[in-house]
Amino acid sequence: MDLSSIQPGLLIASLMVAATPILIAAxxxxxxxxxxxxxxxxxxxxxxxxxxxxxxxxxxxxxxFGFAAAAGGGAALALIFGLLTQMALANQxxxxxxxxxxxxxxxxxxxxxxxxxRPPSTxxxxxxxxxxxxxxxxxxxxxxxxxxxxxxxxxxxxAFLRHTRAGLILRAVGENAEAAHALGYKVVRVRLLAIxxxxxxxxxxxxxxxxxxxxxWTEGMTSGAGWIALALVVFASWxxxxxxxxxxxxxxxxxxxLNLQAAGVAIPVEYLSMSPYLVTILVLVIMSxxxxxxxxxxxxxxxxAR
Amino acid sequence: MKFxxxxxxxxxxxxxxxxxxxQDKTKVGFxxxxxxxxGGWTYEHDQARLAVEDHFGDQVETVYVESVAEGPDAExxxxxxxxQGADLIFATSFGFMDPTLNxxxxxxxxxxxxxxxxxxxxxxxxxxxxxxxxxxxxxxxAGRMTESNVIGYxxxxxxPEVIRGINAAYIHAKKVNPDVTFKIVWVYDWFDPAKExxxxxxxxxxxADVIIQHTDSTAPLAAAAEAGNVIGFxxxxxxxxxxxxxxVSSIIDNWAPYYIARVQAVIDGSWSSAxxxxxxxxxxxxIGEITDRVPAEIKAEALALKASIASGEYHPFTGPLNKQDGxxxxxxxxxxxxxxxxxxxxxxxxxxxxxxx
Numbered sequence: 001m002d003l004s005s006i007q008p009g010l011l012i013a014s015l016m017v018a019a020t021p022i023l024i025a026a027x028x029x030x031x032x033x034x035x036x037x038x039x040x041x042x043x044x045x046x047x048x049x050x051x052x053x054x055x056x057x058x059x060x061x062x063x064x065f066g067f068a069a070a071a072g073g074g075a076a077l078a079l080i081f082g083l084l085t086q087m088a089l090a091n092q093x094x095x096x097x098x099x100x101x102x103x104x105x106x107x108x109x110x111x112x113x114x115x116x117x118r119p120p121s122t123x124x125x126x127x128x129x130x131x132x133x134x135x136x137x138x139x140x141x142x143x144x145x146x147x148x149x150x151x152x153x154x155x156x157x158x159a160f161l162r163h164t165r166a167g168l169i170l171r172a173v174g175e176n177a178e179a180a181h182a183l184g185y186k187v188v189r190v191r192l193l194a195i196x197x198x199x200x201x202x203x204x205x206x207x208x209x210x211x212x213x214x215x216x217w218t219e220g221m222t223s224g225a226g227w228i229a230l231a232l233v234v235f236a237s238w239x240x241x242x243x244x245x246x247x248x249x250x251x252x253x254x255x256x257x258l259n260l261q262a263a264g265v266a267i268p269v270e271y272l273s274m275s276p277y278l279v280t281i282l283v284l285v286i287m288s289x290x291x292x293x294x295x296x297x298x299x300x301x302x303x304x305a306r
Numbered sequence: 307m308k309f310x311x312x313x314x315x316x317x318x319x320x321x322x323x324x325x326x327x328x329q330d331k332t333k334v335g336f337x338x339x340x341x342x343x344x345g346g347w348t349y350e351h352d353q354a355r356l357a358v359e360d361h362f363g364d365q366v367e368t369v370y371v372e373s374v375a376e377g378p379d380a381e382x383x384x385x386x387x388x389x390q391g392a393d394l395i396f397a398t399s400f401g402f403m404d405p406t407l408n409x410x411x412x413x414x415x416x417x418x419x420x421x422x423x424x425x426x427x428x429x430x431x432x433x434x435x436x437x438x439x440x441x442x443x444x445x446x447x448a449g450r451m452t453e454s455n456v457i458g459y460x461x462x463x464x465x466p467e468v469i470r471g472i473n474a475a476y477i478h479a480k481k482v483n484p485d486v487t488f489k490i491v492w493v494y495d496w497f498d499p500a501k502e503x504x505x506x507x508x509x510x511x512x513x514a515d516v517i518i519q520h521t522d523s524t525a526p527l528a529a530a531a532e533a534g535n536v537i538g539f540x541x542x543x544x545x546x547x548x549x550x551x552x553x554v555s556s557i558i559d560n561w562a563p564y565y566i567a568r569v570q571a572v573i574d575g576s577w578s579s580a581x582x583x584x585x586x587x588x589x590x591x592x593i594g595e596i597t598d599r600v601p602a603e604i605k606a607e608a609l610a611l612k613a614s615i616a617s618g619e620y621h622p623f624t625g626p627l628n629k630q631d632g633x634x635x636x637x638x639x640x641x642x643x644x645x646x647x648x649x650x651x652x653x654x655x656x657x658x659x660x661x662x663x
Contacts, residue, residue: 010511018504108343115343117547118528214503216528219341220373221499254501258508261659262458262489269464269662273494 006259009139011252016143017213019251020150021046021205025229026236026243027150027157028201034161034238035194036174036297040096041081042202043226044103049074049203050210051107054119054217057207063122067146067207074203075196077103082195086188089301100226108219115217122146122212146208151244153201158240170194174295177302187302202226235284237293242284250280332394332573334358335387336370337380339399340497346522346542347496347559348372351398351421354561361566365573376401384409388416394572396565397421399496400465406430417577419568422467424648426579433564436585437467438474438647439615440557441518442622443593443608444539447555448516449479449486450604451537458509460502460519460526461492464662466650468520473654474622475518478611480656488657489514499525510536517552527552537599544594555608556594564590583644587616623647628655 025046032039052073057066081099084090122144161167172180173190181187209225210217228250236242253276260272336355340348355368369392371383380402387395388409394417397406403423410418410430418430426432448457457479461468472490479486489512491505502521506529509517517538519526524545530536530552540546540556564582571577584590593612596605614620625636630653636642651661 007511014504014507014511018500021500108341112343115345118531209500214499214525214528215532216499216524218345218499218523218525219343220497221523223495223498223500225500255504255508258491258493258505259512261491262508262512264489264659266660268660269492273492 006263011255011259012139013143015248015252015255016147017251018255019247020147021208021213022225022229022232022250023150023205023244023247024146024153024208025202025205025226026232026247027153027240028198028205029229030233030236030238030240030243031157031161031170031201032194032198033233033298034174034295035170035191036177036295036300036302037085037191037195038092038096038299039078039081039099039195039198040093040230041077041099041103042198042230043222043224044100045074045077045199045202046103046206046209046226046229047107047220047222048077048103048110049206050221051111051114051206051217052203053207054117054210055110055114057119057211058114058117061120063120063211066119066211067204070203070207071200072203074201074206075199077106078195078199078202079192081199082192085301086192086195089303092299092301104220111217111219115219117217119211119215119217121215144212146204146212149204154240154244161240171295174297177297177300181302181304187304191302202229205229232280232284234294235281235288237284237288238295239293242287246280246284249283250276253279331367332362332365332569333390333392334366334368334569334572335384335392335395336368337374337383337387337395337397337399337402338370338372339374339376339401340522341372342370344497344522345524345545346540348398348522350543350559351396351561354565357562358565358569362569362573366569374402378405381405381408384418385412388413392416394419394569394577400463400467417572422465426581428579431568431580431582433582434467435559435590436583437557437559437591438470438622439585440591440593441471441474442478442615443612444518444555444557445475445478445480446482446608446611447539447596447600447604448475448518449481449483450607451554451600452479452483452486452516454513454515455483455485455487456513457486457488457516457518458506458512458514459488459490460505460509460517460521461490462496462521463494464492466648469650469653469661470647471520472657473650476657477627477654478622482607490657490659492662493521495521497522499523502526503529506530506538507533524548540594546594549595549597553594553597554600555596558592558594560589560592563588585615586612587618629653630655630657 029042049070053066053070056069057063084095085092173187177187232246236246257272257275338348342352374380374383396419398421400422406418406420420432422434423432493501493505503525506517506526510533515536517526517530519541527538527548530538537554538552540553542559544556544558621641623642625640626638627636629635
């Protein structure tokens with residue numbers, strides 16, 4: 001065993017990178033669920049975002065355009081879900097699962113000629129003064145800009161839901177769509193917007209995988225990240241701050257357990273390998289043990305004429 | 307009544323005639339563990355499927371299902387293939403072993419071929435490649451090329467096949483470089499690019515400058531490319547798209563000759579349950595081109611080792627070799643028998659850490 005080979009600075013730096021895709025996707029899904037819609041298609045939207053982002057970044061040479069396209073791709077797929085569930089009143093669970101399958105197939109088709117291609121690299125944000133702080137500087141202030149975008153998004157989502165009128169309306173729609181409708185709010189419109197936002201976020205999370213974290217395109221490359229994001233929303237009891245914590249905890253444990261393995265720590269590998277799931281679930285379940293905080297109308301179909 | 311009888315008669319004739327057509331064509335099913343575009347393991351199996359189609363043309367029809375989870379789901383997929391008239395089914399992952407045997411029991415007339423497993427039945431064959439021969443060549447290159455003397459190894463699932471690879475690579479790295487140490491990380495998956503990339507990054511952070519992978523995607527090579535002064539190897543497929551960067555060689559699985567032979571056997575009616583385990587000599591295991599990043603004398607040494615394995619003159623597991631706990635495994639000059647190799651669940655002396663159960 002050689003614990004000295006683990007460098008805490010590098011560990012923190014890589015946990016931030018490992019957490020970012022699930023963080024962004026989970027934040028989007030959280031907003032969707034706060035509006036009372038359960039979209040199980042996160043995995044499908046993530047992988048569509050991953051391939052759209054990759055293709056556009058390779059074609060234009062600009063990761064920025066890539067991420068924009070990823071958000072667009074994810075939102076486009078989410079729009080299908082939105083039309084099905086909000087306009088055609090289809091079952092949300094079935095539509096969401098179908099969306100995942102559709103996204104996986106569609107992405108394989110779109111990405112066929114991009115296997116083994118290398119994407120342009122995403123610029124690291126070297127923050128002038130802060131980045132030069134010895135030790136901490138390299139850890140906290142020398143990432144690619146998407147890591148900071150994830151942190152900013154957490155803050156923005158929290159502030160939006162907590163402190164704005166629009167956020168209040170969105171929550172009202174999620175808690176009791178009938179009442180919100182009676183007050184004159186456009187339930188379907190609010191939900192559609194939330195679904196689009198969720199899709200865009202999932203797309204960005206996916207593109208982070210294909211453009212930064214891996215970085216390359218392979219079929220099925222999200223391999224379950226979307227489902228983890230979904231679970232995270234529930235265990236974080238629909239709160240932005242806890243989603244951030246859960247994502248960083250999960251990312252941290254993932255990186256830490258690999259580090260411990262490589263350092264040859266005498267804990268059986270099986271336990272190390274399941275630790276990210278176990279620890280994240282445990283911590284978040286204990287924190288949210290008090291009561292059920294799910295939005296009141298989560299997963300229920302709404303129609304104004306009924 | 308009369309009408310109903312005519313209908314039934316018509317249905318029977320129709321059924322018989324389609325049956326006759328189906329008999330003309332031999333239907334071959336393939337069950338894959340990953341997507342065909344993974345660039346590694348499943349990709350090579352699918353290349354072999356295409357080779358079967360090329361070779362037999364209209365005589366054979368192939369079907370495949372990709373990304374099948376190891377476990378009960380695999381059995382469902384195989385049952386469905388059998389019900390749709392498949393004559394021969396290739397199950398191409400270790401974890402399909404029990405599902406294959408279950409499905410084979412229910413369809414005694416359908417022939418099954420299970421890759422890398424060890425359970426057989428009258429209608430179940432097993433086949434595998436001696437990848438450890440390729441690992442010996444990789445280990446030699448890795449041991450010579452490393453400057454930090456730390457070699458990172460990304461393990462997938464702790465089964466004998468993977469343990470064999472680790473041991474073969476270690477023995478040959480150690481032979482050419484006594485100071486070498488292995489850092490082994492298990493990702494518990496055959497295909498998860500994000501996790502593989504993460505594992506590679508961790509190993510590089512902890513000082514490894516050579517990465518050997520036993521997982522199926524090209525993600526570890528991408529991580530090595532980003533790190534700059536790190537080399538790696540293609541796994542299962544050539545992964546030549548990284549040959550101007552970190553990829554210095556590769557192990558290539560070439561299933562096509564075997565698949566063609568087995569399909570031919572089914573057509574001829576000569577198919578019988580067998581256990582095939584071929585290596586470098588018959589071409590089932592290929593060594594991808596060694597790039598110029600490897601100095602000429604190391605390349606020559608690696609190729610000489612490859613040649614001596616192919617000729618049967620040298621066995622990668624030749625004594626004296628001790629097990630990890632220091633007990634004697636093979637005496638001077640003794641070579642390992644296939645039984646021990648197939649069930650290998652121990653590290654050789656010098657490797658740190660425990661084999662997960």
